[in-house]
Amino acid sequence: MTTNYEKAQEYSQQHADRFQEDLFELLRIPSLSGDPGHADDVTRAAEWLAEHLQSLGIENARVMPTAGLPVVYGEWLGAGDDKPTVLVYGHYDVVPAEIEDGWDAPPFEPVVKDGKIFARGATDNKGQLFIHIKALESYLRTSGKAPVNLKFLIEGEEEIASPNLTPFIKEHQDLLKADLCVISDTSMRAIEEPAITHSLRGMTYIEIEVEGPKEDLHSGLWGGAAHNPALALVEIIGKLYNTDNTIAVPGFYDDVVPLTDAEREMIAKTDLSEDQYKATTGVPAIWGDENYTIRERLSARPTLDINGFWSGWTGPGPKTIIPQKAGAKLSSRLVGNQDPEKIFSLMKDYIESITPETVNVKIELLTTGLPALIPFDIPVMQAAVRAYEKGWGHSPVFTRGGGSIPVVADIANVLDIPVVMMGYGLDSDGLHSPNEHYRIEMFQRGIKTAIIYLDELAQLSQL
Amino acid sequence: MTTNYEKAQEYSQQHADRFQEDLFELLRIPSLSGDPGHADDVTRAAEWLAEHLQSLGIENARVMPTAGLPVVYGEWLGAGDDKPTVLVYGHYDVVPAEIEDGWDAPPFEPVVKDGKIFARGATDNKGQLFIHIKALESYLRTSGKAPVNLKFLIEGEEEIASPNLTPFIKEHQDLLKADLCVISDTSMRAIEEPAITHSLRGMTYIEIEVEGPKEDLHSGLWGGAAHNPALALVEIIGKLYNTDNTIAVPGFYDDVVPLTDAEREMIAKTDLSEDQYKATTGVPAIWGDENYTIRERLSARPTLDINGFWSGWTGPGPKTIIPQKAGAKLSSRLVGNQDPEKIFSLMKDYIESITPETVNVKIELLTTGLPALIPFDIPVMQAAVRAYEKGWGHSPVFTRGGGSIPVVADIANVLDIPVVMMGYGLDSDGLHSPNEHYRIEMFQRGIKTAIIYLDELAQLSQL
Numbered sequence: 001m002t003t004n005y006e007k008a009q010e011y012s013q014q015h016a017d018r019f020q021e022d023l024f025e026l027l028r029i030p031s032l033s034g035d036p037g038h039a040d041d042v043t044r045a046a047e048w049l050a051e052h053l054q055s056l057g058i059e060n061a062r063v064m065p066t067a068g069l070p071v072v073y074g075e076w077l078g079a080g081d082d083k084p085t086v087l088v089y090g091h092y093d094v095v096p097a098e099i100e101d102g103w104d105a106p107p108f109e110p111v112v113k114d115g116k117i118f119a120r121g122a123t124d125n126k127g128q129l130f131i132h133i134k135a136l137e138s139y140l141r142t143s144g145k146a147p148v149n150l151k152f153l154i155e156g157e158e159e160i161a162s163p164n165l166t167p168f169i170k171e172h173q174d175l176l177k178a179d180l181c182v183i184s185d186t187s188m189r190a191i192e193e194p195a196i197t198h199s200l201r202g203m204t205y206i207e208i209e210v211e212g213p214k215e216d217l218h219s220g221l222w223g224g225a226a227h228n229p230a231l232a233l234v235e236i237i238g239k240l241y242n243t244d245n246t247i248a249v250p251g252f253y254d255d256v257v258p259l260t261d262a263e264r265e266m267i268a269k270t271d272l273s274e275d276q277y278k279a280t281t282g283v284p285a286i287w288g289d290e291n292y293t294i295r296e297r298l299s300a301r302p303t304l305d306i307n308g309f310w311s312g313w314t315g316p317g318p319k320t321i322i323p324q325k326a327g328a329k330l331s332s333r334l335v336g337n338q339d340p341e342k343i344f345s346l347m348k349d350y351i352e353s354i355t356p357e358t359v360n361v362k363i364e365l366l367t368t369g370l371p372a373l374i375p376f377d378i379p380v381m382q383a384a385v386r387a388y389e390k391g392w393g394h395s396p397v398f399t400r401g402g403g404s405i406p407v408v409a410d411i412a413n414v415l416d417i418p419v420v421m422m423g424y425g426l427d428s429d430g431l432h433s434p435n436e437h438y439r440i441e442m443f444q445r446g447i448k449t450a451i452i453y454l455d456e457l458a459q460l461s462q463l
Numbered sequence: 464m465t466t467n468y469e470k471a472q473e474y475s476q477q478h479a480d481r482f483q484e485d486l487f488e489l490l491r492i493p494s495l496s497g498d499p500g501h502a503d504d505v506t507r508a509a510e511w512l513a514e515h516l517q518s519l520g521i522e523n524a525r526v527m528p529t530a531g532l533p534v535v536y537g538e539w540l541g542a543g544d545d546k547p548t549v550l551v552y553g554h555y556d557v558v559p560a561e562i563e564d565g566w567d568a569p570p571f572e573p574v575v576k577d578g579k580i581f582a583r584g585a586t587d588n589k590g591q592l593f594i595h596i597k598a599l600e601s602y603l604r605t606s607g608k609a610p611v612n613l614k615f616l617i618e619g620e621e622e623i624a625s626p627n628l629t630p631f632i633k634e635h636q637d638l639l640k641a642d643l644c645v646i647s648d649t650s651m652r653a654i655e656e657p658a659i660t661h662s663l664r665g666m667t668y669i670e671i672e673v674e675g676p677k678e679d680l681h682s683g684l685w686g687g688a689a690h691n692p693a694l695a696l697v698e699i700i701g702k703l704y705n706t707d708n709t710i711a712v713p714g715f716y717d718d719v720v721p722l723t724d725a726e727r728e729m730i731a732k733t734d735l736s737e738d739q740y741k742a743t744t745g746v747p748a749i750w751g752d753e754n755y756t757i758r759e760r761l762s763a764r765p766t767l768d769i770n771g772f773w774s775g776w777t778g779p780g781p782k783t784i785i786p787q788k789a790g791a792k793l794s795s796r797l798v799g800n801q802d803p804e805k806i807f808s809l810m811k812d813y814i815e816s817i818t819p820e821t822v823n824v825k826i827e828l829l830t831t832g833l834p835a836l837i838p839f840d841i842p843v844m845q846a847a848v849r850a851y852e853k854g855w856g857h858s859p860v861f862t863r864g865g866g867s868i869p870v871v872a873d874i875a876n877v878l879d880i881p882v883v884m885m886g887y888g889l890d891s892d893g894l895h896s897p898n899e900h901y902r903i904e905m906f907q908r909g910i911k912t913a914i915i916y917l918d919e920l921a922q923l924s925q926l
Contacts, residue, residue, distance in 0.1 A: 201683060205781040214745025219768045220664060220866025223796050224760035225740055227750035230769035230791075231704070238701040241694070277688055282677025287690035287821045297687035305682045305785055306693035308775030313792060318668040318829045320794055322768055328693075329776060331783055333686050358750045366781045403683025 004147065005455040008138035009391075012447045019134050019447070020117070020440065022052065026092070026126050027110040027119040033069055033093035033160045042156050045092045046070045049154060056137045061152070064172075066164035069093065069156035073175070076136060077149045084457050085149040087178035089411060089419075090129030090185065091158035094121040095432050102434035115440050122438035124431035128184040128424050129154065131443065135450035147458030151178055158185075158407070166410045173415065180380045181411050182453070184446065186401065186423025187431075189270075191441065194388045194449075197421035198381065199299065199400035200408055202334035202371030204343040205307075208233065208351065209327040209362045216312070217322040227358035230311040230326040236361070237328060239354050240304060240347075246289050247304045247332075249350045255337045257373060259300055264293075266376070269397045271295040299400035303333040329366070333402065336373025344368065370409035374418045383456035384420050391449030396422075422453070467610065468918040471601035472854075475910045482597050482910070483580070483903065485515065489555070489589050490573045490582040496532055496556035496623045505619050508555045509533045512617060519600045524615070527635075529627035532556065532619035536638070539599060540612045547920050548612040550641035552874060552882075553592030553648065554621035557584035558895050565897035578903050585901035587894035591647040591887050592617065594906065598913035610921030614641055621648075621870070629873045636878065643843045644874050645916070647909065649864070649886025650894075652733075654904065657851045657912075660884035661844065662762065662863035663871055665797035665834030667806040668770075671696065671814065672790040672825045679775070680785040690821035693774035693789040699824070700791060702817050703767060703810075708751050710767045710795070712813045718800045720836060722763055727756075729839070732860045734758040762863035766796040792829070796865065799836025807831065833872035837881045846919035847883050854912030885916070 002010075012019070031045035032038040046063045053061030053074040061074030072092065077085070097107035097120035105111050110119035117127065132152075139146040153176060155165050169176060188195045212229035213222075242248045259267075272294045274286050288297045297303075307330065312323030332343060348363045355361040374381065376398040388396040412419050424446035430436045465473075475482070494508035495501040509526045516524030516537040524537030535555065540548070560570035560583035568574050573582035580590065595615075602609040616639060618628050632639060651658045675692035676685075705711045722730070735757045737749050751760045760766075770793065775786030795806060811826045818824040837844065839861040851859040875882045887909035893899045 203783070205783070212746050217744055218866065219766070219770065219794060220796055220864070222744055222761065223766040223768050223865065224762075224764055225749050225751045225757045226744055226746050227748075228768050230772055231700070234697045234700045234769070237694070237697045281680055281685055281689055283675050283689050283821065284823055285690075285819075285821045286688050287819075288688045294688045298685065299687075301687055303682070303686040305686050305691050305783075306697070306774065306789075307682065307782055307784055308777045308786060309693055309789070310773055310777040311769065312771030314771045314773040314790075318792065318794065319770055320666070320668070320768075321770055323771060326769075326772070327777075329781065331682060331781065333683055356748075356750075358746065358748045360747055401683070402686065403681065 004139065004143040005451050007142040008135070008451045009448050011142045012134060012138040012444070012451065016444055019130070023117070023127060023130050024110045027121055028108055030108045030120070031093050031156065032096050033157050035096060042069050042093060046072050046156055049092055050074065053133065053152065056133070057140050066168050068164040071156065071168055072154040073152060075149070075151040076146060078145045079147060079149045079458070083148050084179040084460065085151060085177070086454065086457060087151045087153055087176060087181040087415070087417070088132040089153050089181055089183045089407065090132070091125045091155045092129070093156045093159050094124070095159045097434070097436070104435055112440065116437040117440060118435055118437045120436055122436050123425040123429040124436065125158070125185050127438040127443055128446065131184055131424055131446040131450050132182065134447050135454065138447065138451055139454070147455050151176060162407050165407055166414065169410060169414050176415060178415065178417055180417050181415070181419045183408065183419060183421050184424045186421050187425035187427045187429060188423060189427050191426065192394050194392050194394055194396040195399045195423060196376070196381065196384055196396045197401045197423060198374045198376045198398045199336065200372045200405050201299070201302070201402055202338065202340050202409060203331055203367065203369040203404050204334060204340040204347065205329070205331040205366040205368070206344065206347060207327065207329050207364045207366055208236070209325060210236065211325040211360045212358070213322065213324055216324050219320040219322050223322060226322050227356065228322050229359055230323055232356060232359040233309070233311070233326040233328060236351060236354055237306065244289065245287060247302070249346050251346045252302070252343065255339065256302060257336045259296065263300070264296070266398050267295050267300060267400065268293065270399055298402045300335060302335050302338060305331055307331050333404070334371045336371050338371055340368035340370060369404045369406040370413060372409040372412050372419065374412065378418060379460045380418055380420055380457065383460060384422055384453060387449050387453035387456050391452040392445055467602065467606040468914050470605040471598070471914045472911050474605045475597060475601040475907070475914065479907055482593070486580070486590060486593050487573045489593070490584055491571055493571045494556050494619065495559050496620050498559060505532050505556060509535050509619055512555055513537065516596065516615065519596070520603050529631050531627040534619065534631055535617040536615060538612070538614040539609060541608050542610060542612045542921070546611050547642040547923065548614060548640070549917065549920060550614045550616055550639060550644040550878070550880070551595040552616050552644055552646045552870065553595070554588045554618045555592070556619045556622050557587070558622045560897070560899070567898055575903065579900040580903060581898055581900045583899055585899055586888045586892040587899065588621065588648050590901040590906055591909070594647055594887055594909040594913050595645065597910050598917065601910065601914055602917070610918050614639060625870050628870055629877065632873060632877045639878060641878065641880055643880050644878070644882045646871065646882060646884050647887050649884050650888035650890045650892060651886060652890050654889065655857050657855050657857055657859040658862045658886060659839070659844065659847055659859045660864050660886060661837045661839045661861045662799065663835045663868050664762070664765070664865055665801065665803050665872060666794055666830065666832040666867050667797060667803040667810065668792070668794040668829040668831070669807065669810060670790065670792050670827045670829055671699070672788055673699065674788040674823045675821070676785065676787055679787050682783040682785050686785060689785055690819065691785050692822055693786055695819060695822040696772070696774070696789040696791060699814060699817055700769065707753070710765065712809050714809045715765070715806065718802065719765060720799045722759065726763070727759070729861050730758050730763060730863065731756065733862055762865045763798060765798050765801060768794055770794055796867070797834045799834050801834055803831035803833060832867045832869040833876060835872040835875050835882065837875065841881060842923045843881055843883055843920065846923060847885055847916060850912050850916035850919050854915040855908055885912070
């Protein structure tokens with residue numbers, strides 16, 4: 001007997017060309033969120049999506065306002081209360097693209113070449129978002145129903161740091177209530193190496209300013225009895241680190257969830273060698289906490305980096321001053337369960353406590369982002385593993401992202417649900433670059449996998 | 464019986480107005496060394512001075528070329544071989560001045576107001592230089608001879624850091640041979656507190672650049688295993704200092720001449736209180752090596768200051784990078800007998816030895832200047848004390864300048880003679896500022912003192 005998901009898969013294969021045509025329509029809309037000159041295009045893309053969802057039978061699909069660019073929302077709840085509800089998050093906005101940037105063809109006139117769709121947004125995120133829309137279409141057009149309930153939350157401001165998404169989620173918590181969230185907005189190293197990102201780092205970003213004299217001083221007339229503010233800042237920053245390259249702020253590591261043996265084994269699968277790290281970054285030697293592997297340092301451990309600093313004379317030649325002030329930008333990448341606000345408070349207290357009376361210090365919080373850490377042994381994660389095995393043909397690795405996607409942590413925290421990041425892109429897709437593209441094979445295998453995932457979720461006894 | 468110096472002093476009083484008129488002629492020439500548009504004025508000032516010296520009977524006075532702006536040289540050797548020869552150094556060039564800068568009157572049309580001559584160069588250095596010319600004139604026009612031999616070395620590039628003076632001195636060592644050099648280009652705090660500067664600090668000025676990755680790195684993707692170049696620079700700079708605020712570069716203090724009790728007593732006469740230092744500079748608290756008083760730290764001890772540093776993102780808001788590189792400008796004020804080139808070598812070796820293998824470092828020497836330290840118990844210094852006592856009416860203090868006047872060290876070293884800095888300016892003269900002025904009283908008392916000094920030198924049995 002042919003199962004519902006097999007029928008849906010078959011449908012997706014039969015309609016592959018038309019799915020691609022549908023995607024092309026969306027790709028043709030230059031929905032640049034960062035450019036007010038494209039506000040009409042953004043609205044047009046949102047409306048197109050809402051209408052497209054409606055055309056699949058999601059009659060309630062609609063464009064919903066935010067304080068900024070609108071969200072597209074739609075839900076299909078036909079599976080019934082006893083079935084899980086999946087919230088699909090994606091975004092319809094894109095970063096700028098001009099053919100002059102080095103594109104081989106106009107970035108908003110999608111073309112296929114060598115099995116790849118070339119267009120701005122092809123992989124990030126219109127193509128990957130479409131996978132979930134087309135998975136649902138494939139069920140609805142074959143069995144008339146999907147195995148689980150689905151809600152779509154598609155925003156238009158992801159590329160400008162989602163300033164209005166968290167307020168939107170908070171305001172519509174009931175509407176968005178679900179058992180898990182699926183996001184396809186990440187990538188894998190190679191086609192046969194699918195990856196599920198189960199952790200992202202958060203952030204606490206501060207700016208420090210140290211002030212000494214009331215103005216720049218002549219270093220000959222006054223040097224020797226004034227604490228140089230640049231030196232004071234050097235001393236302060238120096239005390240933020242231990243000699244083993246760990247961070248010396250008291251309490252900094254208190255909330256870090258220790259790595260389990262299983263997690264370390266998983267991370268080892270994507271570890272980098274010293275030579276690989278050196279070749280890619282160009283550093284003469286690696287650095288860091290020697291108790292952890294390179295990949296662990298890059299993804300599972302918190303950091304503290306100087307992003308910039310400045311003081312005094314920086315032009316050519318000598319100028320003999322004691323600068324009036326010195327400043328630095330410092331940011332910490334955080335891991336589960338560190339709280340960015342608490343880390344700021346710990347940093348501020350510590351820096352103030354180590355600042356000598358010879359200078360004054362100001363510490364400002366520039367931005368924060370929550371880390372996200374979703375255990376990979378929970379049922380919805382293991383269901384994703386089975387989906388990849390059956391749909392993609394390979395068992396996925398669970399990876400930790402070293403960067404931050406604040407929306408992931410916000411969804412996980414505000415809605416209190418696990419987020420499953422099933423990225424269907426390739427590292428080489430060129431997102432944000434000229435000639436961004438998306439392999440048709442990835443698109444089609446993605447739909448196939450997404451179809452199975454919904455079936456696997458339906459079979460879970462409890463979430 | 465009226466002595467020769469008394470006759471000369473009497474002459475200087477009788478001709479005070481005419482001396483002032485002569486000075487005005489020189490002040491009217493806008494001899495800006497830093498502005499090629501005034502090259503003709505610079506030449507005119509040099510020629511005027513040479514002619515003026517000739518008019519006093521110094522027939523060999525002449526303008527001599529350098530690789531830059533010319534030197535005026537003249538000598539009167541009528542005192543005989545058994546008498547000392549005094550080299551008078553001064554400069555006829557000035558810094559720019561425009562009435563729009565805030566002058567009450569045109570800066571090159573000298574006027575007298577409240578007993579002060581207002582004009583660019585009035586105190587720095589045309590007025591102070593004139594004191595020695597008029598002291599010699601006063602002798603020659605009364606006794607027909609001076610008690611000592613005199614040579615004048617008057618340069619035209621002091622305000623642009625004397626790039627051609629040391630080569631000139633080296634080339635003309637025989638011509639410039641003398642027993643001592645007198646320079647009047649410094650100032651006293653108050654009229655009744657004459658000061659002789661017997662020490663100036665030298666300098667070693669370096670630039671350090673630390674490089675890590677081949678380009679700025681995304682701090683999320685790569686942070687944790689790359690040694691942040693800004694942090695590496697912070698660590699390097701931190702190791703240049705000991706916890707007692709002394710300098711940790713091995714060998715740095717080896718050649719520092721220890722302060723004698725007599726020198727410390729002398730320095731104590733012009734010491735600053737913590738409150739005075741704080742009020743003037745605006746620092747919240749003083750800093751430095753607690754084994755030394757504030758004035759000692761500012762003038763008799765070497766320093767190491769950060770003059771500037773830079774790395775990464777310094778604009779508004781956050782940017783999450785690991786910077787590709789970081790740089791700093793560092794300068795050390797040196798004291799006798801530290802050698803700037805040796806200090807550079809010590810710094811370079813030490814910095815390279817403490818630079819970790821995780822980054823690359825470049826250390827560049829930007830500039831050097833020799834320190835100058837002339838003991839104040841030598842006969843020519845003590846003769847200056849007596850000259851102030853008799854001519855000025857007050858015993859001078861010996862002070863150490865915290866800044867650098869490289870020419871002083873160059874004259875002292877190349878010609879191997881003591882330099883006596885008898886400054887006849889006031890701290891409040893406003894040199895390099897709008898409304899620069901010179902008190903007529905300082906001018907006249909200066910000539911009187913300079914006349915006696917020559918007499919005191921003539922009485923020294925040996926130099």
